[in-house]
Amino acid sequence: MTSIGTGYDLANSIFSPDGRNFQVEYAVKAVENGGTSIGIRCKDGVVLAVEKLVTSKLLKPNANKRIATVDRHLGVVYSGMIPDGRHFIERARDEARAWRDTFKTPIATADLASRMGGYMQAYTLYQSVRPFGITAIVGGFDSAAETPVDGEVGNGPACGAGGKVAGKTHGGPFLYMIEPSGLYWGYYGAATGKGRQAAKAELEKLDLGGPGGPALTMEEAVKEAARILYVAHDDDKEFELEMTWISGADGPTKGAHHEVPKALREEAERLAKQAQEEKMEE
Amino acid sequence: MEFGNSGSLREDGIHLDMDRLKKGEVNMAVTFKDGVILGADSRTTTGAYIANRVTDKLTQVHDTIWCCRSGSAADTQAVADIVKYQLELFAMTNGKPPTTQTAGAIFQELCYANKDRLSAGLIIAGWDERHGGQVYSIPLGGSLHKQPYSIGGSGSTYIYGFCDANWREGMEEADAVNFVKDALKEAIKWDGSSGGVIRMVVLTAKGADRHLYLPDTDYKVRHE
Numbered sequence: 379m380t381s382i383g384t385g386y387d388l389a390n391s392i393f394s395p396d397g398r399n400f401q402v403e404y405a406v407k408a409v410e411n412g413g414t415s416i417g418i419r420c421k422d423g424v425v426l427a428v429e430k431l432v433t434s435k436l437l438k439p440n441a442n443k444r445i446a447t448v449d450r451h452l453g454v455v456y457s458g459m460i461p462d463g464r465h466f467i468e469r470a471r472d473e474a475r476a477w478r479d480t481f482k483t484p485i486a487t488a489d490l491a492s493r494m495g496g497y498m499q500a501y502t503l504y505q506s507v508r509p510f511g512i513t514a515i516v517g518g519f520d521s522a523a524e525t526p527v528d529g530e531v532g533n534g535p536a537c538g539a540g541g542k543v544a545g546k547t548h549g550g551p552f553l554y555m556i557e558p559s560g561l562y563w564g565y566y567g568a569a570t571g572k573g574r575q576a577a578k579a580e581l582e583k584l585d586l587g588g589p590g591g592p593a594l595t596m597e598e599a600v601k602e603a604a605r606i607l608y609v610a611h612d613d614d615k616e617f618e619l620e621m622t623w624i625s626g627a628d629g630p631t632k633g634a635h636h637e638v639p640k641a642l643r644e645e646a647e648r649l650a651k652q653a654q655e656e657k658m659e660e
Numbered sequence: 661m662e663f664g665n666s667g668s669l670r671e672d673g674i675h676l677d678m679d680r681l682k683k684g685e686v687n688m689a690v691t692f693k694d695g696v697i698l699g700a701d702s703r704t705t706t707g708a709y710i711a712n713r714v715t716d717k718l719t720q721v722h723d724t725i726w727c728c729r730s731g732s733a734a735d736t737q738a739v740a741d742i743v744k745y746q747l748e749l750f751a752m753t754n755g756k757p758p759t760t761q762t763a764g765a766i767f768q769e770l771c772y773a774n775k776d777r778l779s780a781g782l783i784i785a786g787w788d789e790r791h792g793g794q795v796y797s798i799p800l801g802g803s804l805h806k807q808p809y810s811i812g813g814s815g816s817t818y819i820y821g822f823c824d825a826n827w828r829e830g831m832e833e834a835d836a837v838n839f840v841k842d843a844l845k846e847a848i849k850w851d852g853s854s855g856g857v858i859r860m861v862v863l864t865a866k867g868a869d870r871h872l873y874l875p876d877t878d879y880k881v882r883h884e
Contacts, residue, residue, distance in 0.1 A: 482765035482804075489754060524791060527761055527804060540830055541695035541792035541864055548790050 389505050401509055402502050405458075405558035408511035412457035413444075413617065414573035414610045416581065417515040418599040419553040419566050421592050423625035424517035425638075426455045427603040429573065432616040445622045445637075449474035451484055452518040453622050453635035457571030458558075459511035466514055470494055482527045487518030491554035491562050499560025509558045513570040516556065519624045519633055522549035551624070566592060573610025580606040596623050596630070600638055604646035608654050619647055685854040686815025686847040687717055687728035689785035689795045690827065691808050692836035695864035696785045696793030699840040700728050701815065701848055702856035713856045722747040724863045725763045725786030730813040731779040731800075739770050739780055760786030764796035764804055772802030783810045787863040815847035815854035822846050833862065837871065845879055 386392055387400030394400060413429040428444045444463075445455045448470040456463040473493045477485035485493075494516065501507050555568040567581035584602060585593040594602070604619055611617060621638040625631045638646075687700035704712040719737075720726050721744045729736035743766050750758045764784050771780060784796045797810040809827050811819060822843055831839065840860060848854045858879055860871035873879040 480766065480769065481762050482768070483761065492754075525761075527765055527806070540691055540693045541787055543789045543792075543865060546789060 405509040409458040409513045412571045414571040415455045415457045417568045420594045420599045423596040424551045425599040425623045427621040429607045430618040447635045456512040456514040462510045463512045487552035495562040514556045516554045520549035576610040601646045604650040608650040686813040688811040689783045691793040692831040695787040699860040701854045728783040730781040735778045735780045759788045760794040768804040775802045815851035818850040819843045
């Protein structure tokens with residue numbers, strides 16, 4: 379075994395004697411080399427952002443998007459191997475579609491995270507596959523209103539529904555992060571990729587997990603996200619900032635996952651650069 | 661020998677149409693202040709013969725989601741069994757109870773996909789935390805309709821006017837029970853293929869509560 383080390387890292391389905399799966403740990407290394415991705419769960423929605431490293435001057439600016447829409451109300455950003463991420467998104471879209479087909483209603487963010495966590499985990503079990511080289515951040519806004527059944531004839535009558543439990547709220551913004559092992563948790567703020575340590579340190583300073591829920595609004599979070607990615611960025615490489623957001627029905631995106639408007643993104647970047655310069659002067 | 665769907669007697673005078681056990685001759689579901697009430701008669705017929713005079717046409721598919729079945733007994737039982745299984749699975753895998761809407765969607769999918777082979781008219785009624793009491797109706801073609809109240813079965817033709825005149829939004833439980841009972845009594849009186857006892861299920865935050873009323877006491881007394 380000397381020429382191939384211990385041999386415990388040769389396949390997925392082999393544990394090392396101390397209970398580790400080396401293939402999964404190597405996949406995590408692939409993630410740690412990717413551009414930083416972050417997600418912030420705000421009072422009124424979710425903000426997703428990624429540091430898109432520019433690998434060639436021949437690439438068109440602002441093309442080749444990295445954050446994908448999975449269903450109207452769901453967005454996914456990831457760090458690591460981009461083709462793996464593309465496959466992950468394809469599967470997430472299938473799951474969201476399948477849910478709508480069976481239950482005639484949009485999939486909840488938690489349910490999508492559960493399905494995709496299960497999917498990633500399956501890729502740690504078999505000889506014939508390798509784990510995903512990505513960590514994905516899933517953001518979504520589950521409708522707080524009463525959702526009509528897809529394909530139903532109209533919304534039905536406004537009258538009639540009595541006996542609701544008073545004072546209970548439903549839906550809202552949600553954020554999940556799924557790792558190559560298939561492990562997933564819900565977060566107030568999530569970061570992954572190369573600059574995750576610095577990004578996490580910055581996220582922890584924000585008012586996200588208070589007793590009354592997150593205090594930050596989406597607009598503030600967009601500016602924070604830009605600032606955090608500038609802080610987490612490794613200076614000598616060029617990068618582009620890509621940001622999306624999802625609000626509730628009464629917010630700027632009307633419940634859908636959209637790119638942050640250009641004007642707001644540029645303003646956020648200007649502030650981020652300014653903060654960076656002020657820091658340098660200190 | 662050919663078996664028709666008409667249920668009429670043949671020349672031998674003894675043949676009964678066993679191809680279809682027709683049932684659900686009158687049933688209804690009604691929303692009220694705290695939830696929803698389902699009600700039905702209890703007559704099952706094979707042609708002119710009353711095969712069962714105390715049938716239970718109110719079928720539970722989840723804790724507080726029930727349905728009224730009308731049409732072919734075999735078809736509606738099979739569909740309800742499948743949905744019951746699906747909802748149990750849903751509750752387990754998602755860690756939360758299904759909504760009435762979820763149940764309606766699954767029922768509709770089955771009824772629409774197999775519309776050529778089914779004779780099933782369903783009323784789905786349920787209570788859930790988020791939406792309170794809700795009523796969905798799925799008529800023969802497999803369409804889905806959300807309604808404040810719904811009536812179905814052959815006997816329902818006799819009570820359209822009664823229900824339109826007497827249903828009110830946000831009734832108290834006792835008033836809603838009386839409304840359902842009076843409507844079903846009227847259908848039983850006029851429709852030859854409706855009859856027997858009146859069964860009801862009241863679905864609220866407190867769960868499911870069954871009612872039984874017998875013709876012996878003119879449907880006045882609630883029996884256990």
